[in-house]
Amino acid sequence: MTQSVPHAAPMVTFTGVYKHFAASGSGAAFTALDGIDYSVAKGSITGIIGRSGAGKSTLIRLVNGLEQASSGKVQVDGVDVGALDEAGLRTLRRSIGMIFQHFNLLSTRTVFDNVALPLEIAGVGKADIEKRVRPLLDLVGLADKHSRYPAELSGGQKQRIGIARALATEPKLLLSDEATSALDPETTQSILDLLKTINADLGLTVLLITHEMEVVKAVTSDVAVIDRGRIVESGRTFDVFTRPAHETTRALLSGLPGSKLPETLARSLKPAPEAGDRAIVRITFFGATAERPLVSQLISTVGTEVNIMAGTIDEIGGEPYGSLVVAYAATPETSGRAERFFTENGLVTEVLGYVA
Amino acid sequence: MSPDLLLLIGKATLDTLRMVAIAGLIGALIGLPIGVFLATSGRGELFPAPNINRIVGLIINALRSTPFIILVVAIIPFTRLLTGTSIGTKAAIVPLTIATIPFFARLVEAAIREVDKGLIEAARAMGATPPQIVFKVLLAEARPALTLALTMTLVSLIGYSAMVGAVGGGGLGDLGIRYGYQRFMPDVMLVVVIVLIVLVQLVQSAGDALARRFDKKSR
Numbered sequence: 183m184t185q186s187v188p189h190a191a192p193m194v195t196f197t198g199v200y201k202h203f204a205a206s207g208s209g210a211a212f213t214a215l216d217g218i219d220y221s222v223a224k225g226s227i228t229g230i231i232g233r234s235g236a237g238k239s240t241l242i243r244l245v246n247g248l249e250q251a252s253s254g255k256v257q258v259d260g261v262d263v264g265a266l267d268e269a270g271l272r273t274l275r276r277s278i279g280m281i282f283q284h285f286n287l288l289s290t291r292t293v294f295d296n297v298a299l300p301l302e303i304a305g306v307g308k309a310d311i312e313k314r315v316r317p318l319l320d321l322v323g324l325a326d327k328h329s330r331y332p333a334e335l336s337g338g339q340k341q342r343i344g345i346a347r348a349l350a351t352e353p354k355l356l357l358s359d360e361a362t363s364a365l366d367p368e369t370t371q372s373i374l375d376l377l378k379t380i381n382a383d384l385g386l387t388v389l390l391i392t393h394e395m396e397v398v399k400a401v402t403s404d405v406a407v408i409d410r411g412r413i414v415e416s417g418r419t420f421d422v423f424t425r426p427a428h429e430t431t432r433a434l435l436s437g438l439p440g441s442k443l444p445e446t447l448a449r450s451l452k453p454a455p456e457a458g459d460r461a462i463v464r465i466t467f468f469g470a471t472a473e474r475p476l477v478s479q480l481i482s483t484v485g486t487e488v489n490i491m492a493g494t495i496d497e498i499g500g501e502p503y504g505s506l507v508v509a510y511a512a513t514p515e516t517s518g519r520a521e522r523f524f525t526e527n528g529l530v531t532e533v534l535g536y537v538a
Numbered sequence: 539m540s541p542d543l544l545l546l547i548g549k550a551t552l553d554t555l556r557m558v559a560i561a562g563l564i565g566a567l568i569g570l571p572i573g574v575f576l577a578t579s580g581r582g583e584l585f586p587a588p589n590i591n592r593i594v595g596l597i598i599n600a601l602r603s604t605p606f607i608i609l610v611v612a613i614i615p616f617t618r619l620l621t622g623t624s625i626g627t628k629a630a631i632v633p634l635t636i637a638t639i640p641f642f643a644r645l646v647e648a649a650i651r652e653v654d655k656g657l658i659e660a661a662r663a664m665g666a667t668p669p670q671i672v673f674k675v676l677l678a679e680a681r682p683a684l685t686l687a688l689t690m691t692l693v694s695l696i697g698y699s700a701m702v703g704a705v706g707g708g709g710l711g712d713l714g715i716r717y718g719y720q721r722f723m724p725d726v727m728l729v730v731v732i733v734l735i736v737l738v739q740l741v742q743s744a745g746d747a748l749a750r751r752f753d754k755k756s757r
């Protein structure tokens with residue numbers, strides 16, 4: 183599988199990882215992770231996406247030993263997490279920051295003291311704490327709030343404090359468990375921008391889990407799709423987005439604005455053509471193809487009855503990307519001409535269905 | 539009311555305050571760690587010891603279901619061993635303390651359990667040791683609830699301390715029984731009741747105010 187920095191040693195490696203939860207009654211044990219083999223490249227922002235209950239939280243909690251694997255191996259920067267004793271785990275955890283969906287700030291501590299907490303825990307002296315916390319509050323843009331209490335902050339501000347706190351011990355890895363799921367889209371974007379900045383400026387590896395494709399699209403360089411405890415697809419985010427192979431990935435992608443068909447069109451789609459029907463085809467443009475005048479060529483090759491139904495232009499992992507949904511007569515000669523045109527130009531297409 | 543009587547009431551009030559303060563202090567000091575233990579020693583918790591947890595829980599329940607007046611009588615030998623007497627203010631402090639421990643421990647347990655589990659998770663993820671989690675997270679976050687728990691304990695202690703008066707314990711209850719009831723002096727009884735009401739009000743208001751100061755959530 184392609185990773186953003188294939189030559190570097192990975193930051194996190196899962197090798198044959200299983201996690202079973204003992205059943206609470208007489209029922210069978212529940213398998214939350216069902217053989218995970220995956221690595222997170224150093225310096226990457228890697229996303230793990232999946233539906234609710236897919237095992238995302240369980241997976242991320244194995245990385246800092248909040249949960250132990252039933253079998254298999256989890257390594258962080260070469261250290262086998264399962265082989266560490268409690269003291270070893272505590273040392274490891276101080277090199278890994280974590281942020282949470284519900285922020286988990288201490289309500290009785292001020293902003294400053296919340297950010298100072300991991301340093302206090304690590305036994306850092308008062309003067310050094312002061313020196314460390316101030317720049318962190320500057321970094322997240324909340325220096326003026328240092329003596330406020332969490333109840334006096336907005337959700338986005340709380341998450342900024344959560345991020346500052348996670349960075350306090352200068353970790354090499356930042357774990358994010360649905361850190362933007364409780365925030366509105368605009369605030370989400372600002373938090374994601376902050377994560378990007380941190381990744382770029384501090385060289386911190388970020389492993390984030392989410393159920394939102396938008397989050398993956400906006401920040402990650404690499405992505406893995408998890409479904410029922412298995413990684414069903416992984417790779418560079420751009421590749422996975424533009425050439426989704428697994429139906430779970432497609433289903434998750436279909437929720438993205440721009441990949442959605444107009445409601446009435448989506449409802450009238452048929453899986454097989456009848457006489458006189460039109461084919462509905464999604465064409466994906468990226469890389470060089472995104473810059474060529476392909477639409478006009480398509481119309482001149484296939485014929486004037488090509489209709490544009492939906493379209494979007496976007497950026498994934500910093501690369502331009504376009505998606506166009508077109509309709510043309512589902513006759514053998516038109517389809518043949520279209521397919522030849524697609525192959526000749528190296529376009530990725532997907533037949534979504536047929537309409538009358 | 540004669541100056542002598544007023545003097546008696548004053549002394550009885552001081553006795554009551556002394557009993558409540560000493561029993562409250564010792565009871566809270568012992569009850570606090572027991573409550574923390576109860577809240578953190580279940581299966582899969584910070585200091586997992588589910589069997590000891592169950593035994594301590596049983597003892598606490600047994601003590602709490604014993605009527606106070608029976609507790610006072612039942613532990614007389616123990617009281618005598620500790621204080622050398624079984625009557626008077628000093629002797630009354632022993633059963634008052636014994637009754638305070640389980641009462642306060644259960645309130646502490648509830649207060650600690652109220653702390654958001656996500657905070658424990660966050661502290662663990664920072665590499666905190668279990669004692670650090672107790673002191674920096676659980677006790678700190680539960681401070682408003684613990685203040686109210688202590689207030690509630692002191693208020694019930696004032697009530698109990700009046701009860702020990704019935705068995706010669708000294709203090710306001712004792713005065714009320716001996717003068718108000720046995721010598722039929724309703725004015726003494728009235729003053730005793732008023733002093734008790736004022737004491738309870740003062741403790742409650744002070745506790746509420748302090749808890750509000752500690753609470754940074756609702757502002």
Ligand SMILES: Nc1ncnc2c1ncn2[C@@H]1O[C@H](COP(=O)(O)OP(=O)(O)OP(=O)(O)O)[C@@H](O)[C@H]1O
Pocket residue numbers: 203204212213214232233234235236237238239240241393
């Ligand atoms: N401590 C536990 N005991 C038993 N089952 C558990 C436990 N923790 C998780 N599970 C189960 O494991 C599965 C995966 O849980 P997990 O929390 O990893 O899902 P998730 O992908 O994070 O979902 P969500 O998006 O809803 O947070 C779920 O079916 C859950 O019920």
Ligand SMILES: [Mg+2]
Pocket residue numbers: 238239240
């Ligand atoms: Mg989860």
